[in-house]
Amino acid sequence: MKDKQNNSLEKVKREQIEPARNEQTYVPVTDIYEKDDAILVRCDMPGVTQDQVDIHLDNYELEITGKQSSEKPEGFDLLLGEYGTGVFKRKFSIPQLIDRDKIRARLHNGVLDIELPKAEQAKPRKIEITTGA
Incomplete structure (x- = not known):
């Protein structure tokens, strides 16, 4: 007979932890900043690596997609699974004309x-006023 007090974390099958499901879709929390010469879009995408991010700008629509991996640590068996993984998706309308050749993206932490x-x-510009008749 097992001592339940000393064995509180027992190995269980993955099917018992969570049923089979389709991939979960998340909307990343996003901040958008603007200055005279650029717009900055900042999205939280935890668990997404650089090679799992896809960014498209089509006319005035910016689409961001990032896929989380659900890899388990090597040599470990899952005892409890509460961390959900899936795909981050978000679309924005960008009302400005964007210089497509100079777009930059960076993923960090x-x-x-x-x-x-x-x-x-x-870009905003100052209009000079002239005098005259």
Whole structure:
């Protein structure tokens, strides 16, 4: 007979922990910043690696997709599974003209930064006033 007090974490089958399910879709928490010459889109995407992120800008629509992996640590068996994995998806309408050749993206510690430089014609400019008759 097993001593339940000393064996509180017993190995169970994955099917007992969570039923088979389709991939979960998450909406990443996002902040958007703007300055005169660029827009910065910052998304939280924990558990997503650089090769699992896809960013598309089509006309005025920015689409971001990131897939989390559900790999278990090597040599370990799952005892309790509460951490959900799936796909992050988010779409935004970008009302500015963007210089597509200068777009940059960086993923660091689960935070994705996408810098969208404004095209010259979208940047604010000062209009000079002339005098005359």
